Amino acid sequence: MLKRLASTALVALMTLTLLPAGGSAQAPIKIGVIEPLSGPVAASGNYIRMGAEIARDWINARGGVNGRKVELVIEDNKSDPKEAASAAEKLIVRDKVPAIMGAWGSSMTLAAMPKLEEYGVPMVVETSSAASITKRGNPWVFRISPPSEMEALGLEQYVDRLGVKKADFLAVNTDWGRGSIQAFGDMLKKKGVQIGAAEFMEQAATDMNAQITKIKATGGDTLFLTTAVEQITLVLKQGQEQRLTRKIVTTGGSSSPTQLIKQAGAAAEGSYHIVFFMPWFPEAMPDAKLAKAFVDEWNKRGHPFEGLTEGFRGHDGIATIVEAIKTAGKDEPKAIQEALWKVSFTGVNGPIKFEKDGPAGKESGQSKPSIFVVQVRDGKVGLPDFMKK
């Protein structure tokens, strides 16, 4: 009996010491992060985590937010929509985070979104580009990455100078890929460009020869490619094997041209890439000083250079949430959601400020990010001729 009492007391004591000192200034502010840290797009997710950690460390070095340190609670969605939904639930229910950043892929973000509405927790979407994300009437979603439409409009001014007459599409078979073909197809049709084949590939597929053979037969001049960098590498290599002579334009900003040069070699030569960060020439970014500092910090930590085109998203996402917490003055979900509408600052990508998007009364937030086009030339990343001043 005594033994039992003693153990009960011990358990009670341990629980008490382990309990966070609720409300005290010492307790850190938790921010949830959902990224693909394993699975086919693990590399991208890990780069975003690295970027988010830089943002966290910078903020904490400046004394945190409202006098409290920032702590990231990072969950792996395993590149799988089902896992993304359960990761969101776990972060909200068990870790009690007041805001989340995630979930990289559009399918993963869409899967996590109902949980945000169910529990009333805001999420800053850092990468996903499917249009539907901000059109579903989910007022807890704030996106800092461009939807495919915005990206297509950003490219519109260059279509003539790129010399696109007949375009083919090859995209990953997800919400992102399908949305991208739709958006770029609409924009190109409006410009009078003919559309050839629109082909899909599974996220984990490694052999794209069937699609390439089909695309080859259309006689187009430009291939729009939408997928993660691993698959872009394979398509470039297999396209070269089949002598597919096309201008290649990758969309979505997850193409990491530096990694492509390293892994696809000559097959990457001449390809164009839509990116949202140009770590090769940070001086050309909207906030050159911040961009330069970010690149330097990234290198100092020994992170791979090719990850920078993804990594900045992590920084900007966390910085956005922290800005909102600062404005709200407390780490409470509803207050952060309201404060997100007031956020206005310049991240690594450029100015971040949310505008209303989606059905009236239940709008999601959409920022209007900066969009750039780079080209692989002589084994290096450079500005295409039409972008040079």
Next chain:
Amino acid sequence: MDQLLQHLVNGLVLGGTYALLGIGLTLIFGLMSVVNFAHGEFYTLGAYAAFATLALAGLPFFAALLVAIAAGALLGAICERLLLRPLRGHSIDTIMLVMIGVWIAMQNAELLTWGGVARSIPHPFPTAPLTLGPLSIAPLRLFVVVTAAVIIALAWLGIHTTRLGTAMRATFQDRDTAALMGVPIGRIHTITFAFGSALAAAAGALLGPVFLAYPSMGDLASLKAFSVVILGGLGNLAGATLGGLLLGVAEELGAGYVSSGYRDAVGFVAIILVLMFRPAGLFARAERIG
């Protein structure tokens, strides 16, 4: 027509590698009744072994293939001795669960060792394709298919002409009788598992340079290997070879003429049909294990 020929060539090249994957799996199942969920991980192991020898140590391509085969065989043997032998006689479900554990452990070990970033494996072949009229094929792929064919032929010869192969076939036909005739069943099991794993590793070393090496690459490989084995009939070596070629061509034609979004679906529809109408596999009549 040109397109059809190109699709057929692509399909056969792809199918050759599916066959290599399927053979190892079908041998292990047929002989040991082990449903080897970790098969795809030996494929990944082979790819990373090739990456280590080619990119890090700078050795020639054939050395990389040999290193991969050795690594696959060694780890396969260890796996059999440490995990499967103590469980011999246990139900197939228990063994299945253990193999799922091996699969998860190996994949995470790969993630830990190599990181999540996909690795490109250098190879000595020119990237310009060989062309014949409208057809083109990369020299590397041609090499892969030829090597796969040679390995398959060697495996077949090994099982049919050597003393060890005879012992393996005897064990497959009737374990108890074989044991009574003095066949060391335990050793045969170790060798079979090592042999099957080495074949998967060889496939990984061959395909790694064609594609990319990354920790989850084995998942798709496992799926394809199981498909091939089901198509060809469990434990049927010739069936696995033909099943592999068939699956490769079916997928390629499906992607080319139906819809590339349904590429994998075409393969699985074929498997569902086979299971409905010829549940023992397409080539069930053929002699098993060889």
